[in-house]
Amino acid sequence: MTWLITGGAGYIGSHVAHAMADAGERVVVLDDLSTGIRERLPESIPLVKGSTLDRELLDRTIAEHSVTGVVHLAAKKQVPQSVAEPLLYYRENVHGLEVLLSAVIDAGLQHFVFSSSAAVYGMPDVDLVTEDTPCAPINPYGETKLAGEWLVRATGKAHGLATTCLRYFNVAGAAQPELADVGIFNLVPMVFEKLDQGLAPLIFGDDYPTPDGTCIRDYIHVQDIASAHLAAARRLAAGATGDLTVNIGRGEGVSVTEMVGRIRTITGHEAVEPKVEGRRPGDPARVVASAERIRSELGWSAQYGVDEMISSAWAGWRARHDA
Secondary structure (H helix, E strand, O other), rough: OEEEEEOOHHHHHHHHHHHHOOOEEEEEEEOOOOOOOOOHHOOOOEEEEOOOHHHHHHHHHHHOOOEEEEEEEEOOOHHHHHHOOOOHHHHHHHHHHHHHHHHHHOOOOOOEEEEEEEHOOOOOOOOOOOOOOOOOOOOOOHHHHHHHHHHHHHOOOOOEEEEEEEEEEEEEEEEEEEEOOOOOOHHHHHHHHHHHHHOOOOOEEOOOOOOOOOEEEEEEEHHHHHHEEEEEEEEHOOOOEEEEEEEEEOOOOEEEEHHHHHHHHHHOOOOOOOOOOOOOOOOOOOOOOOHHHHHHHHHHOOOHHHHHHHHHHHHHHHHHHHH
């Protein structure tokens, strides 16, 4: 098989591309390089520069590279931006997916992996979020991911396309320093930035109904995310039919206070005390995945812990900021 990986030069996408290629899968990447970086990919992985909105390019890429399956990661993914620019997010994330699926069906492909997000759940009021927890996204980004799942499943049912939707939780870490996340939108790089500036890391709210009063999240290493995509693709290639939706998480919660403490220790900034500010709107107290279904369906489980996420992300941060 040859897998087309959309968004494969991005932070998560490049890890997926490396994992699949290293496992012996043939891959080709489509990326518009708006946030992706060409240097994340080895020369052995072909890169087609362009968008999923470009139907002619999709048709040509599928034909020229003899693509037989798709792993779709290309998407806009910043929550605040989605609130400010919902039309952009629906165009890129939903219409782009519709164009891609049309090309997939017309080419007669039978395997499709869709990268979704825990954002589809919104603010779940449960100890463990299962795949059957009601979806109630609270921002346009989450809405587009849920709409994407609907579109993928409906297309699969109508056209005999075997599909898998992967809902992943809080991603961190890097397989190699050069593959690290360059954005400063999530907790780990936000704390890194403050520590580098000699400022106190910020904790938003310490009055939640949790043991230490701060939010609890399920952090997952990006290498585990990549291996889950590989497992999903191989399940489809082995002949799985129908649709499957699974969480990608460790099933373990870590509070913001604990996470910041671990970051301070690993980076050697124990003396810098965090600063507590007021809650941010829309932050649920606890979001932790149930990882039972992915274990039973894909034989997959997370291999990396929080300290490995932090240390590998810090190595990537230092490589960029010390250069």
